[in-house]
Amino acid sequence: MKIYFAGSIRGGRKNSGIYAQLIDFLKKFGEVLTCHIGDSNVRNSEKQFTEKEIHDRDIKWLSEADVVIAEVSTPSLGVGYEIGRAVEAGKPILCLYNSHADFELSALIGGSESLNVINYDHISETFSEIEKFLNSRELRAEG
Amino acid sequence: MKIYFAGSIRGGRKNSGIYAQLIDFLKKFGEVLTCHIGDSNVRNSEKQFTEKEIHDRDIKWLSEADVVIAEVSTPSLGVGYEIGRAVEAGKPILCLYNSHADFELSALIGGSESLNVINYDHISETFSEIEKFLNSRELRAEG
Secondary structure, three states, rough: OOOEEEEEOOOOOHHHHHHHHHHHOOOOOEEEEOHHHHOOOOHHHHHHHHHHHHHHHHHHHHHHEEEEEEEEOOOOHHHHHHHHHHHHHOOOOOEEEOOOOOOOOHHHHHHHOOEEEEOOOOHHHHHHHHHHHHHHHHHHHOO | OEEEEEEOOOOOOOOOOHHHHHHHOOOOOEOOHHHHOOOOOOOHHHHOOOHHHHHHHHHHHHHHEEEEEEEEOOOOOHHHHHHHHHHOOOOOOOEEEOOOOOOOOOOOHHHHOEEEEEEEEEEHHHHHHHHHHHHHHHHHHHH
């Protein structure tokens, strides 16, 4: 299973530790196409690419992905853009939102019936829900 | 011409004055479906709606719009989501980014060939470019 993990880069890296934990967990279930999101040095390592190269690489990965998991506690144009494109492409999407985040979740994410949203206090609470979500997709893909 | 203006609400209201100026300018060219984005009281006035009602209203407006104009100086999941869905729907999109913004523009916005991005120092600099963009769409729609 190919998993596209979405998390904020330029919108703010406050939750980068949580992204790294999530990516480690997701690796048990398949290939995480966007491992770099959890890298504490991602801003520097992306400087070797042009903006177009980053965009085209990410959109190629998004189109290849079987599922999208997005951490949405930090406002981010990129994460919103990826979710919007994935909704239009009919991808299964799971969003994770920290109830103690500095920003209230966008109504366009929280109010969309195309998205599954989990509110959490601690990231480990989301693991069983993520597993359930991924297993249901895996079975559907095999069926 | 129906214009969908996108600007941050829950991601932060630092640029709400600029949104109001842009909306006033855009009204010369057609119907701005999302006038409330410039309203200083938007957070309170939206409390009368459920999250689903806000999402469904905005996505209906987005589907009806002839063009999308997005102010992208504030990271925002909602604005990113709207741009992502509009790209997939093939809408003409113009993004406006303040070169002095607190956050660097997402590579998914700056690196997309489906988007037109204008960098500005002062919002009034964008007006002639917006006019050119809207007039080209108007002519194309009539042609």
